[in-house]
Amino acid sequence: xxxxxxxxxxxxxxxxxxxxxxxxxxxxxxxxxxxxxxxxxxxxxxxxxxxxxxxxxxxxxxxxxxxxxxxxxxxxxxxxxxxxxxxxxxxxxxxxxxxxxxxxxxxxxxxxxxxxxxxxxxxxxxxxxxxxxxxxxxxxxxxxxxxxxxx
Numbered sequence: 001x002x003x004x005x006x007x008x009x010x011x012x013x014x015x016x017x018x019x020x021x022x023x024x025x026x027x028x029x030x031x032x033x034x035x036x037x038x039x040x041x042x043x044x045x046x047x048x049x050x051x052x053x054x055x056x057x058x059x060x061x062x063x064x065x066x067x068x069x070x071x072x073x074x075x076x077x078x079x080x081x082x083x084x085x086x087x088x089x090x091x092x093x094x095x096x097x098x099x100x101x102x103x104x105x106x107x108x109x110x111x112x113x114x115x116x117x118x119x120x121x122x123x124x125x126x127x128x129x130x131x132x133x134x135x136x137x138x139x140x141x142x143x144x145x146x147x148x149x150x151x
Contacts, residue, residue: 030089030127033065033118040076040111057131057147066122066149069114070094070131076111077104078136084117090127092119095141097134105136126150 060067074080079100085093094117098105127149132141 026121028121028123030086030092030119030121030125032084032086033120035082035084035118036116038114038116039071040074040113055145057129057145059147059149064120064123066119068092068094068117068119068129068147068149070096070117070145072096072113072115072133072144073110074098074113075106075136076109077107078111078113079105080113082115082117090125092117092127092129094129094131095134096131096144097141098136100136122149122151124151 054071055073056069056071058069060069070082072080075098077100078098080096081099082094082096084095087093094115096115129147129149131144131146133144134141
């Protein structure tokens, strides 16, 4: 048992050290934090035509967090997913894909999908955001909208 204790202790310390290294952030580097969803993604979705927001992109600043809001009107049966990629610390590409398959992916209704992407490390930087859409009938991503954040 005494021989096993140093091995177990070593493994625990290695795990803790590796876990802390994952979370290290370079100060001043643009860093993705999280994504939240509103609109058709939530139970309180927008349903009346008068309440629809126009397709748009905008930012909100709160403390040290920059929120990129992507508002997209799309078929209400769409199964939209979003991915991001940060290039050169000043370009963020968002790729939204309709991953629905089968015969019941389309209907005669539109809904407002809202993606909220949160970033830190944006201070004193101009950042280009490019949002691509790969819709139900699309074979590949196409540029949907672009937005430039400038302090």
